[in-house]
Amino acid sequence: MAYLRSFFVIFICLMLGKGIQALTGLAIPGSIIGMLILFTALSMGLLPAHWAMKGCHVLIKNMALLFVPVGVGLMNYLDLLTDNTLTILLSTLGSSLVVFMVIGIATHYKEKQ
Known part of the structure; x- marks a missing residue:
């Protein structure tokens, strides 16, 4: 129940x-x-x-x-993904860098207190 x-x-x-x-x-x-x-x-x-x-x-x-159906569904858009590989890669790396920087700055200020 x-x-x-x-x-x-x-x-x-x-x-x-x-x-x-x-x-x-x-x-x-x-x-x-x-x-x-x-x-x-x-x-x-x-x-x-x-x-x-x-x-x-x-x-x-x-x-x-x-997550398997989502991954399989991406295969329908493989040509779209390959056409935009550079954009996807750069946005992923850029957003990851921003997250790392924010976490680093927040940790730095937290350790100072």
């Missing part, structure tokens, strides 16, 4: 997120909005954590399997 409740809670948050995205036309995917709704509900104590924990553990345990 705990698994059913857990998946129901996750599913309701997903559907709320998709509904908000459809109504507002935001560029953010509905699944991300749904995760933010779930996070907010858990953080504010509106939803007990044990209600979602069992389903979350199942999804996390099988996460690698859930």
Whole structure:
């Protein structure tokens, strides 16, 4: 019964997120909005954590399997990926560099205190 409740809670948050995205036309995917709704509900104590924990553990345990369809779907766009390889590579390296710099600066200031 705990698994059913857990998946129901996750599913309701997903559907709320998709509904908000459809109504507002935001560029953010509905699944991300749904995760933010779930996070907010858990953080504010509106939803007990044990209600979602069992389903979350199942999804996390099988996460690698859930990425297979996405990876296979990328094969449909292989020509698009090869045409934009340099742009993808530069943006990935640039954003990684920015993240490393921000973490380094934040750690530096944290260690000073």
